[in-house]
Amino acid sequence: MNLKLRIWRQQNSGSNGELVEYRVSDISPEMSFLEMLDTLNEQLNAAGTEPIAFDHDCREGICGMCGVMINGQPHGPQLGTATCQLHMRKFSDGDTIVIEPWRARAFGVIKDLIVDRSPFDTIVEAGGFITVPTGSAPDANLIPVPRDAAESAMDAAACIGCGACVAACPNSAAQLFTAAKVAHLGLLPQGQPERYSRVEAMVDTMEEFFGSCTNHGECEKACPKSISIDFIAQLNRDYLKAKMLNSKLAGQR
């Protein structure tokens, strides 16, 4: 099929960019969205134009590297699917596709479709972990974990850190990303001792970079792992407790 593409080009964080129009022909429906961009880049390279820069690595929807705004939808039209897992059969011949980078003050554009998501790491550095120096762990089966706890912890832990939730949120809030990590660790017995200090540190750091959640629910729909906003409610609950209890004692609650 033949497509008309309008893609955001921007040399570097300093310069200001613009949407540029391109055409690609004979795209097979079997192609993935990124393979379509590969094909375009081959064309550009042949024509002497610098190829379009976009992030990607695993192309299996697990590394969280990829992610662009496709016709106003993060990761494109297919729900619960990362850009690299989106296939061209979801589009039809003659379509116009507009491709933009994530937009949020906290995510500066580095080049073309690539943004800087490092604030996510800063949030995790603030407390998104369980303190357990190597070698100090007890036997793995010493503390049984209720199956359901393990399962919902896994639901939350499935986050791939792609940033689509922020991109989708009208307030550029990172609530879903943060809530997912807080829930993953907070649901497990191993995560209890630091449960409240963790949520406090992570949220306070998050709020230095991102907007606030007003419960639009867009993030859940944009999330390639369909992580539920129920985790955001849990986050709010834990955060209040964290502020209320003296978090020094909180671990014992």
Next chain:
Amino acid sequence: MTATKNTTSSSRRSFWLLDLYRSQIGRKWAMAISGVILLGFIIFHLVGNLKVYLGPEDINEYGEALRDLGGHLAPRTHLLWIMRFGLIAAFAIHIHAAFSLAFENRRKGGDVSYQTQREYLVASYASRTMIWSGIIVLLFIAYHLADLTWGWANPDFVRGDIYHNMVESFSRAPVAAIYIVANVALGLHIYHGAWSLFQSIGINNPRFNQWRKWFAQAFAVTIVLGNVLFPIMVLAGVIE
């Protein structure tokens, strides 16, 4: 790029409520709690106003009753004032939180906005216009007090004769229009608000989530219908 040693703001420790309110999540709690109070008032207010259908005596007595609240235990209008203060406080907090959050979110949005129309999947018109529906309600309240409580905006206002005042105002079409518009805005506000508050205070559960939506919708519809009917009934001459 190099990751620098990060500093978390969680070090500062003042009275926990203040500390909480400084955070965005804290202000969401404040909005939700104050929101609940406001919802309570709206319902209470609607029910009270329904007395107009029973005729002048009832509604006017009701007004009196409000002032007499507490009977002979508390001095006249004291309890009412206490309630008013609670109400004013709720509004104040609600509004302050609303604006401060709204401004912060503006600041944190992207430098460049998306070039294409966003394809919203769930974010409703109501949820995206909370601040505006709020502002409308706010302006309305100002006018509404001037109109029916203090009477400045109401040429032939008779203190204490609620029934008379209402009929006087609503029989003027433009005033009726104001009331109708304002209450539709309030309806929108509640449509998202009454669902959203559960999320903000962390009351969620897969089984219960759908129920939250219904609750909010029912609430919004009741308020809009109930309130909008007053001016309409007056115009229609049912109340006169």
Next chain:
Amino acid sequence: MNLDAKVPPGPLADKWDGHRAAINLVAPTNKRKFSVIVVGTGLAGASAAATLAELGYHVKAYTYHDSARRAHSIAAQGGINAAKNYRGDGDSTYRLFYDTVKGGDYRSREANVYRLAQVSTEIIDQCVAQGVPFAREYGGLLDNRSFGGVQVSRTFYARGQTGQQLLLGAYQALSRQVGLGNVELHTRSEMLDVVQVDGRAVGIVTRDLVTGEIESHSAHAVVLATGGYANVYFLSTMARKSNVTAIWRAHRKGAAFANPSFTQIHPTCIPASDDFQSKLTLMSESLRNDGRIWVPQEPGDRRAAGDIPESERDYYLERIYPAFGNLVPRDVASRAAERMMEENRGVGPLQNGVFLDFADSIKRLGEDTIRQRYGNLFEMYERITDENPYEVPMRIYPAPHYTMGGLWVDYNLMTTTPGLYAIGEANFSDHGANRLGASALMQGLADGYFVLPYTIGDYLAGWLGSDAVTTDHPAFAQAETDVKERTNELLSIGGTRSVDWFHRELGKIMIEQCGMARSRQGLEKALSEIPALHEEFRTDVRVLGDDESLNFSLEKAGRVADYFELAELMCRDALDREESSGGHFRVEHQTPEGEALRNDEDWAMVSAWEWQGRGTPQKRHTEKLVFENIELKQRSYK
């Protein structure tokens, strides 16, 4: 060059404890005085960097990804092995050791593998404590599944995302240290050379991928945890950015490269659908637990799976290998599939696959159980192929997946270059000629959490009191100019063809001649074609853009340039090794039934190649492999 493996004395079971007791340690207060560079933040790198920092060393970590949370490791699906014997099915340290050596077709170092089996149990403890949400049973205890090539159930898993969850665990431990200021993390920065002073590693030169800045970094020791190089085949299951550059640069500076031709072709991948295919997707091997592999009995049978009656199906693995059936090791399964292709019994539109059928297990266990076990894999498959595997059987085909070869390391994981260490998939590893499923995660974390952080002390202790060489040493200036020259060269060629075009062409040669089956004349052909293609690359590649901003073509060009040299070495090694073992199958050496035929007299050894400069073939050195605790048998899974 001497390849002293430094295997400690004493009985196998006591070697590791004895060694830890014997080697030099660095006192806690002195650790602060040492800085260590860790290149790579995958499972191996992140776990090592975090642990070293916890111990008190000053760590500088580097990754070309935008965050330490991303690495090829994250794609690992199936699980991680450990000799916990929670199932009580007769598992033990010895059995895990035995299975790994046997699975590796007796081409790995006994002492290393045994140590791996020993620490495997600690890894699970560590990860669970970190909050890795492993699958659990209703009682709340850890669940296990079984994997190819073994007869016990010892694989721990977190749905189909084991690698992701383990990496996040290590990443979180690392992030904690970054937050505390004990680790200096450099993201989006690619190591392009190792810097050596009097033969020992003292630092690295990196390129900031965003600004193009070329920077020098020095330390007391350098650890390479930069992963595998299966992308030399272009089409593989590796993440697109995985590459050989880091270890190849080290090799060019003198570090010996061991068993380069030992590559693993994984049997269960989704077949390519067209020639635009950019990467192949793995379907976790765990699927072979409940899926049955078959092809039509009649060559050229183009009927849809559903139309082929039971009687005309050939469940060839169950037929040829009754004992292990669909769970034979990967190399065996892959080659069997390839034979089916040769017999023109391939299925699917391009006839480039075999069926992996779940109909029976869905009948037996019900769709829900299957969905619960493999739900996300089935979704992934459907997303890619648009076919519903609950109704029609999956189509699978072998694809390059893992490289057992890598930098040669001794028992302390140090390469032949003093002060330079290699861990994870980057070293020539404990997997011999073939890796068993769920063993790479185990090895990467064993190296990173439990081995390197202790063995590195043995080297560092010797340098107590002497500061790290500073970056103003001429060696750094020299390395920087070399790197700059390379980039400028690539940018200035201004040819006509894209980097990817050359990479694809190289890949075709490699999979054809140095893939599942290798022959003398095929390899000789490759050895003449590769240099020619390389020459064409150096004159005709087109790399646009500049080196002052992010430039993917430039990054790729540098990596592909190194692949050309690597590819040559792989073919030379494959040609040199006159036997078939594990993933290395030389058609000249096979049993009448077409199984790999080892030659233990001459080839029970590691080939470690030493760089001799551009244009001159590498020199081969050998490390003899002695097996005192296992008798070498012809592998049989019948």
